[in-house]
Amino acid sequence: MNRFQMMIAILVFSCGAAGGEPTTAAQPTLTLAGARQVIAAALEAAQRLDAPGGSIAVVDAGGHLIAMERLDNTFAASADIAAGKARTAALFRKPTRVFEDLVNGGRTTMVTLPDFTPLQGGVPVTEGGLVVGAVGVSGAASAQQDEEIATAAAAGFAAAPRK
Numbered sequence: 001m002n003r004f005q006m007m008i009a010i011l012v013f014s015c016g017a018a019g020g021e022p023t024t025a026a027q028p029t030l031t032l033a034g035a036r037q038v039i040a041a042a043l044e045a046a047q048r049l050d051a052p053g054g055s056i057a058v059v060d061a062g063g064h065l066i067a068m069e070r071l072d073n074t075f076a077a078s079a080d081i082a083a084g085k086a087r088t089a090a091l092f093r094k095p096t097r098v099f100e101d102l103v104n105g106g107r108t109t110m111v112t113l114p115d116f117t118p119l120q121g122g123v124p125v126t127e128g129g130l131v132v133g134a135v136g137v138s139g140a141a142s143a144q145q146d147e148e149i150a151t152a153a154a155a156g157f158a159a160a161p162r163k
Contacts, residue, residue, distance in 0.1 A: 085122030
């Protein structure tokens, strides 16, 4: 090993790369059973709110679909919209209402983002303060009702006992 290589090795070691620090982090993952809990909480909220229909999509933290349920008498496009809302909430780790408000406030360039659905009704699902996924709802009586159902679904999951 020449002098230059030795200096690089010392620098790398002193920066902590080989100093015993963890190189990966454990993160809880939303399972199919968890996604079903989210959907059950959403269905309960939809019934309580007398929603005329709706699609409910649940995604993991990477925005990938885990489960979907479309209630009878719901327009077909609502399934794709619900999945888009869920994906947006998961990837940005915040409710999609934030983005709808930004766009409505004049930040229209946000709509140029790929695979982005800035419509209220997408809410992150958390476990121990970490985003493990998200739920998106579309096709209820109004955008506000989509949001209420999604919020209730995420809260229902957060409050449910873990096995």
